[in-house]
Amino acid sequence: MATKGRGATHNQLSTRFNLPGREVEGDWQDWLAASDEDIPPLRTTVTEEAARTIITRNTSPDVGFDQSINAYRGCEHGCIYCFARPTHARLDLSPGLDFESRLFVKPEAAALLRKELCKPGYQVRTIAMGTNTDPYQPIEAQWRITRAIIEVLSEARHPLMITTKSDRVTRDLDLLAPMAALGLVAVGLSVTTLDPALARSLEPRAAHPEKRLAAITALSKAGVPVNACISPIIPAINDHEIEALVEAVVEAGACSVSNIPVRLPDEVAPLFRDWLAEHYPDRAGKVMAIIRSIRGGKDNDPRFGNRMGGEGPYADLIRARFDKARARHGITSRGAITLRKDLFVPPSDQMRLF
Numbered sequence: 001m002a003t004k005g006r007g008a009t010h011n012q013l014s015t016r017f018n019l020p021g022r023e024v025e026g027d028w029q030d031w032l033a034a035s036d037e038d039i040p041p042l043r044t045t046v047t048e049e050a051a052r053t054i055i056t057r058n059t060s061p062d063v064g065f066d067q068s069i070n071a072y073r074g075c076e077h078g079c080i081y082c083f084a085r086p087t088h089a090r091l092d093l094s095p096g097l098d099f100e101s102r103l104f105v106k107p108e109a110a111a112l113l114r115k116e117l118c119k120p121g122y123q124v125r126t127i128a129m130g131t132n133t134d135p136y137q138p139i140e141a142q143w144r145i146t147r148a149i150i151e152v153l154s155e156a157r158h159p160l161m162i163t164t165k166s167d168r169v170t171r172d173l174d175l176l177a178p179m180a181a182l183g184l185v186a187v188g189l190s191v192t193t194l195d196p197a198l199a200r201s202l203e204p205r206a207a208h209p210e211k212r213l214a215a216i217t218a219l220s221k222a223g224v225p226v227n228a229c230i231s232p233i234i235p236a237i238n239d240h241e242i243e244a245l246v247e248a249v250v251e252a253g254a255c256s257v258s259n260i261p262v263r264l265p266d267e268v269a270p271l272f273r274d275w276l277a278e279h280y281p282d283r284a285g286k287v288m289a290i291i292r293s294i295r296g297g298k299d300n301d302p303r304f305g306n307r308m309g310g311e312g313p314y315a316d317l318i319r320a321r322f323d324k325a326r327a328r329h330g331i332t333s334r335g336a337i338t339l340r341k342d343l344f345v346p347p348s349d350q351m352r353l354f
Helices: 010-016 097-101 109-117 145-156 167-181 196-202 209-221 239-252 268-279 284-294 313-328
Strands: 023-027 043-048 067-069 102-105 127-129 160-164 185-190 226-233 256-261
Touching (some): 043 097, 209 226, 209 239, 239 313, 268 284
Parallel strands (some): 067 127, 226 256
Antiparallel strands (some): 023 043
């Protein structure tokens, strides 16, 4: 099937929509602030997915966790560079517009989590949320699956790391603040640019940069440690903002700052090329040439040890600039926030009541 183009196969979806569950259509625009009303409405289809388990485990040496939960498939934020887009291609859907509008939810996620945490011999390791699609994308306002998961983890005193682009995370401060007081939670807030126009182009339905900075402040004031994820760094697009971004997130209250050069796995590369051609035709060739210079001469380098940092002079320069900017503001951490694992207690197994 065709995968090139943001809307590829979008109109062919209905004849091949064969995952278990039921479909629900809706417009999820209540989250838009007045300043965002110029965004075209996004018509979404939401399908309930009958998952059997909810914790995903990995052995990657490139990430600081080996357990994760993704309550949603697809993401309304529509970030053109999102490395998770190819997951929709595996469902015979387009990694373009379908990824943004054909969404899947796991309404039984909290119950499945409770069941897994109650298993004899469960070993406590930090659970990460937001590793594939954003746990606070707009439909979370309706479905509240992320909140239900946090409620279980809070009850179990289980360590949790959340990564998001949304200021909606502050909605759950009543749960997160008490967990933070026990050393059980940290939030990674992604801030890609301070330029609203670039943000709207790159991440059309994610929160305005000022809202993300405000969320960092609110979380920090509530005692929740925040890592500012200044990612991705895109050559000749947002790399000139590195120093300003570090200053802004630290002033907002971030206690650590991490960064990753843009990654373009599989179907993401042609989508990103199309975006460049539309928005930056004057420098598209330059951008891709630099990306290839840090990715071993290719659009993407999936090798462990290289994919998160890249290699070559440009990658070295970016690392040096971030190190210098962190040092200028007294930040020593590149994202690692240690969470406690010794407070865990299995949650009540509510299924036994039925």
